[in-house]
Amino acid sequence: MARDDMPQSDFRDAILWHLAYTLGKDPDHAQVFDWRLALSHAVRDRIVDRWMAATRATYRADAKRVYYLSMEFLIGRLLQDNIVNLQLADEAQAAVESFGLDYAGLLLDEPDAALGNGGLGRLAACFMESLATLGCPAYGYGIRYEHGLFRQSFAEGRQVEAPEDWLEQPFVWQFERPEARFTLGFGGRVATRDGRAVWEPESFVQAEAFDTPVIGWRGAWANTLRLWAGRAVDPFDLDRFNAGDFAAAVEAEALARTISRVLYPEDSTEKGKRLRLTQEYFFSAASIRDILRRFEADHADLRLLPQKVAIQLNDTHPAIAGPELVRILHDERGLPFDEAVGITRGCVNYTNHTLLPEALESWGEGLFADLLPRHLQIIDRIDEADAKAHPDRRNTARGDGKVRMGELSFILSNRVNGVSALHTGLMKTTVFADQHRIWPDRIVNQTNGVTPRRWLLGCNPRLSRLIAQTIGDGWVGDLEQLHALEPHVADAGWLDAFAAVKAANKADLCDWIAREHGVALNPQALFDVQIKRIHEYKRQHLNILEAIALWQEMRENPSADWTARVKIFGGKAAPGYFFAKDIIRLINDVAAVINADAATNEKLQILYLPNYNVTLAERLIPAADLSEQISTAGKEASGTGNMKFALNGAPTIGTLDGANVEIRELVGAENFFLFGLTAEEAEARRAVPDHAARAIAADPRLTRAVEAIRSGTFSPGEPDRYANIVENLTRADYFLVASDFADYWRAQREVDFAYANRTEWTRMAALNVARSGWFSSDRTIRGYMQDIWNAKSLLGQE
Ligand code: F58
Numbered sequence: 087m088a089r090d091d092m093p094q095s096d097f098r099d100a101i102l103w104h105l106a107y108t109l110g111k112d113p114d115h116a117q118v119f120d121w122r123l124a125l126s127h128a129v130r131d132r133i134v135d136r137w138m139a140a141t142r143a144t145y146r147a148d149a150k151r152v153y154y155l156s157m158e159f160l161i162g163r164l165l166q167d168n169i170v171n172l173q174l175a176d177e178a179q180a181a182v183e184s185f186g187l188d189y190a191g192l193l194l195d196e197p198d199a200a201l202g203n204g205g206l207g208r209l210a211a212c213f214m215e216s217l218a219t220l221g222c223p224a225y226g227y228g229i230r231y232e233h234g235l236f237r238q239s240f241a242e243g244r245q246v247e248a249p250e251d252w253l254e255q256p257f258v259w260q261f262e263r264p265e266a267r268f269t270l271g272f273g274g275r276v277a278t279r280d281g282r283a284v285w286e287p288e289s290f291v292q293a294e295a296f297d298t299p300v301i302g303w304r305g306a307w308a309n310t311l312r313l314w315a316g317r318a319v320d321p322f323d324l325d326r327f328n329a330g331d332f333a334a335a336v337e338a339e340a341l342a343r344t345i346s347r348v349l350y351p352e353d354s355t356e357k358g359k360r361l362r363l364t365q366e367y368f369f370s371a372a373s374i375r376d377i378l379r380r381f382e383a384d385h386a387d388l389r390l391l392p393q394k395v396a397i398q399l400n401d402t403h404p405a406i407a408g409p410e411l412v413r414i415l416h417d418e419r420g421l422p423f424d425e426a427v428g429i430t431r432g433c434v435n436y437t438n439h440t441l442l443p444e445a446l447e448s449w450g451e452g453l454f455a456d457l458l459p460r461h462l463q464i465i466d467r468i469d470e471a472d473a474k475a476h477p478d479r480r481n482t483a484r485g486d487g488k489v490r491m492g493e494l495s496f497i498l499s500n501r502v503n504g505v506s507a508l509h510t511g512l513m514k515t516t517v518f519a520d521q522h523r524i525w526p527d528r529i530v531n532q533t534n535g536v537t538p539r540r541w542l543l544g545c546n547p548r549l550s551r552l553i554a555q556t557i558g559d560g561w562v563g564d565l566e567q568l569h570a571l572e573p574h575v576a577d578a579g580w581l582d583a584f585a586a587v588k589a590a591n592k593a594d595l596c597d598w599i600a601r602e603h604g605v606a607l608n609p610q611a612l613f614d615v616q617i618k619r620i621h622e623y624k625r626q627h628l629n630i631l632e633a634i635a636l637w638q639e640m641r642e643n644p645s646a647d648w649t650a651r652v653k654i655f656g657g658k659a660a661p662g663y664f665f666a667k668d669i670i671r672l673i674n675d676v677a678a679v680i681n682a683d684a685a686t687n688e689k690l691q692i693l694y695l696p697n698y699n700v701t702l703a704e705r706l707i708p709a710a711d712l713s714e715q716i717s718t719a720g721k722e723a724s725g726t727g728n729m730k731f732a733l734n735g736a737p738t739i740g741t742l743d744g745a746n747v748e749i750r751e752l753v754g755a756e757n758f759f760l761f762g763l764t765a766e767e768a769e770a771r772r773a774v775p776d777h778a779a780r781a782i783a784a785d786p787r788l789t790r791a792v793e794a795i796r797s798g799t800f801s802p803g804e805p806d807r808y809a810n811i812v813e814n815l816t817r818a819d820y821f822l823v824a825s826d827f828a829d830y831w832r833a834q835r836e837v838d839f840a841y842a843n844r845t846e847w848t849r850m851a852a853l854n855v856a857r858s859g860w861f862s863s864d865r866t867i868r869g870y871m872q873d874i875w876n877a878k879s880l881l882g883q884e
Pocket residue numbers: 203204205206207209350351352353439440505534722723724725726744
C-alpha cells in the first residue's frame with residue numbers, strides 16, 4: 087500500500103496504513119504498543135467526520151450549548167469505548183487477530199487516563215458519553231493534568247504512592263489546539279479608571295486547549311472534551327540564558343506548567359491550597375473566555391447569553407467561573423453590575439456532591455485577595471446585596487475571614503442539584519436549609535447514573551450477549567428495556583445461562599489474579615467486593631471487622647456449614663489521610679493472617695488489590711457476587727459503583743444511604759440486603775453518650791474482634807500499631823461502626839444463607855439486572871436537559 091492509498095473502508099488496511107505512515111513502523115517489527123496506536127488512529131479516523139458534522143449542526147441550529155465544568159474527568163481507557171460506540175468491535179477484533187495479535191491484550195495496553203479521584207470524576211466521564219449519545223450539544227471543560235491520580239502499591243501492607251505517567255505515551259485521542267489559547271492574569275491590584283474598576287494582574291499564564299472527541303452510542307453524535315494545559319506567556323528568557331542563568335531562563339515555563347502538573351488527591355490539607363485555587367481559576371477562566379468567544383462570534387446582545395449557554399459546575403471547584411463571568415460582563419463589556427449578575431445566574435448551575443463539612447470548599451480571604459483581588463470585591467458586592475435583600479439569612483458566602491464556595495455557588499446559580507433523592511432532601515434540611523427557605527425552587531434532584539455502554543456492554547460482553555439473545559439489543563440505548571428480562575427469570579434454563587455468565591466472569595478474574603498477583607482464589611466462593619476511595623464514612627473498617635469476627639467464629643466452629651467467601655478490597659487513600667492509610671494497612675495485615683490459616687482458608691480469603699482504577703473496576707464488577715455499599719447513612723451523597731454492581735448482577739449489602747435507597751426501591755427489598763441505622767437514627771445515636779462503648783459491650787463478637795486488633799493478633803510484636811483505629815472505634819466513633827456492627831453481621835449471615843441456595847441467589851442477581859435500567863446516565867442527562875439546562879437534542883440534524 088502506498089501513502090496515497092489512505093484506506094477509507096477496509097479496517098485492516100487502515101491499521102496497516104497508520105502503522106506505516108503515522109507511526110513509521112514495519113509490521114514485521116511492530117510491538118503491541120505500535121499496533122495499539124495504529125488501531126487507535128484507524129478508530130479515530132471514523133470519529134472525526136461525525137464530530138465535525140455535530141459541530142456544524144450546532145452552529146447551524148444556533149442551538150443552546152451545555153458546558154460541563156469539572157476539575158476531574160476520570161475517563162479511563164478510551165480505545166474500547168470508542169470501538170464499542172462505533173459498533174466496530176467485530177471488525178476490529180477480526181482485523182487485530184488477522185495480524186496474529188491478542189485483541190483483549192491490545193485494548194488493555196492503553197494506559198488509564200486517571201484524571202480524577204473517584205465518583206465525581208467518573209460521573210463527569212459518564213455524563214460526557216451520555217450527552218453525546220443523546221445528541222445534546224455540549225463541551226466538557228477541565229484540566230489536562232500531566233500526572234493523574236497517583237499509582238498505589240503496598241509495602242508491608244502500607245500504601246506507597248508513585249507518580250502516574252499517562253502522558254509518557256502518545257495520547258492518540260487528543261488534538262492539540264495551539265491556536266486556542268487564552269492569557270489569564272493572577273494577583274496584582276484593582277485600579278479605578280473613569281469610575282470603573284480595572285483589574286491589573288501581576289502575573290500571567292496561558293491556557294492552551296487540547297480537544298478529545300467524545301462519541302455517543304452508534305456514533306450518531308460527538309461532543310468535545312476540552313482540557314487546558316498551562317504554558318508561560320514567554321516560555322524562554324533569552325537574556326537570562328545568554329547570561330548563563332539557564333535554569334532561570336525557563337523558570338516562567340516551569341511555573342506555568344506546574345498549574346496543570348498534578349491532580350490533587352485531596353483538598354483537606356493547607357499546603358497546596360494556593361496552587362489548587364490557581365488551578366480552579368485557571369481552567370474556569372479559560373473556559374469562560376472560550377464560551378464567550380463562541381457566543382460572541384454569532385451574537386451581539388449579551389443578554390441572550392442564558393438562552394444559548396448553560397454552565398454546569400461539577401461541585402464548587404469551578405465556582406469562580408461565576409464571578410469571572412460577572413467581571414467580564416461588567417468590567418470589560420460594560421453591563422450594569424446587577425444585569426451582569428442576573429445574566430450569570432441565568433447561565434450557571436451547581437451540582438453538590440457532598441454534605442461532609444470538611445469537604446465543602448472555603449478559602450482564607452488573604453489568599454483569595456492575593457490571587458484574585460477583583461473577584462473578591464465582586465463576591466463581596468453580590469453577597470452584601472443578598473444579605474440586604476434577605477436580612478434573616480445566616481449562611482453567607484463571606485464572613486469569618488472566609489470565602490465559602492458552596493454558598494457562593496448557590497447564590498450565583500439558577501438551579502442547584504443533589505445527586506440522589508436522599509442527598510437532595512438532606513441538602514434542603516442541612517447545609518443549604520437557609521438558602522432553601524429563601525429560594526424554595528432552586529434545589530432540584532438528579533439522581534446519578536452510569537453509562538451502560540462502558541458499564542455493561544463494554545465490561546461484561548458475556549452478560550451483554552445473553553441479554554441481547556433474550557431481548558434484542560435495544561437496551562444499550564434505552565436501558566429500561568432490561569425490564570423485558572423479568573419474565574425469563576422464572577425460566578430455569580435461562581437462569582442457568584445467567585449463572586454460567588457469572589461463573590465464567592469469575593473464572594476470568596481468578597485467572598488474572600493468579601497471573602498478576604500469584605493468589606489462587608476459590609471460584610466457588612461468594613465474591614464479596616468493596617471498591618471505592620478509602621474513607622471513614624465508607625467504612626471499609628466495618629467490613630474488615632466483620633471479616634475478623636467471621637474468621638474467629640469459623641475457627642471456633644470449623645465443622646459448621648460456612649458459605650465460602652472471598653472478600654476483595656480495592657481503593658486509594660488520600661496521601662495525607664492517615665486514618666484511611668491505617669485502614670489499608672489493617673486490611674492487608676488481617677488478610678495476611680487469615681489467608682495463612684489452614685483451618686479456615688478454604689472458606690475465607692481476603693484480597694486487597696493494589697492500584698484500583700477504572701480498568702480494575704471493569705474487571706471486578708462483572709465478576710462480583712455481592713456489592714458492599716456500607717457507608718454511614720447520610721454521608722454518601724449517591725454512589726455510582728452501587729449502580730454498576732446491580733446492573734452487572736451483584737446484589738447489594740447496604741445502608742439506606744445515597745442512591746442505595748433508590749436501588750432498593752427499584753430492585754425490590756427482597757433482593758437487597760439492608761442493614762444499619764437510618765440517617766435520622768444515626769444523627770440521634772451520635773448524641774447518646776458512650777454509644778460506641780455500649781455497642782461493643784453489648785456484642786461479644788464485636789468485643790472479640792476489636793480485642794484481636796488491640797492485642798496485636800494482626801500486628802505481632804507491635805500491638806499499638808492500630809491504636810488510633812481502636813481508640814476511634816471505642817470512643818468517638820462518629821461514623822457509627824460499632825453501632826451498626828451487629829446488624830451488619832446479621833445481614834451478612836442472611837447473605838450466606840441466600841447464597842447457599844444458588845438458584846434463588848441467581849434469581850435475585852438477575853432481578854437486579856432487570857430492574858437497574860433506571861440508573862443509566864442517559865436518564866440522568868435527560869433530567870438535566872429538561873429541569874436544569876433547558877437544552878434540546880440535535881440528533882438527526884447532523
Ligand atoms: C462523590 N464525590 C460522592 N468527590 O462521594 C459520591 O457519593 C457520588 O456518587 C459522586 O461524587 C458523584 O456524584 C467525590 O467523588 C471527590 O472525589 C472529591 C474531589 C476533590 C478532592 C476531594 C474528593
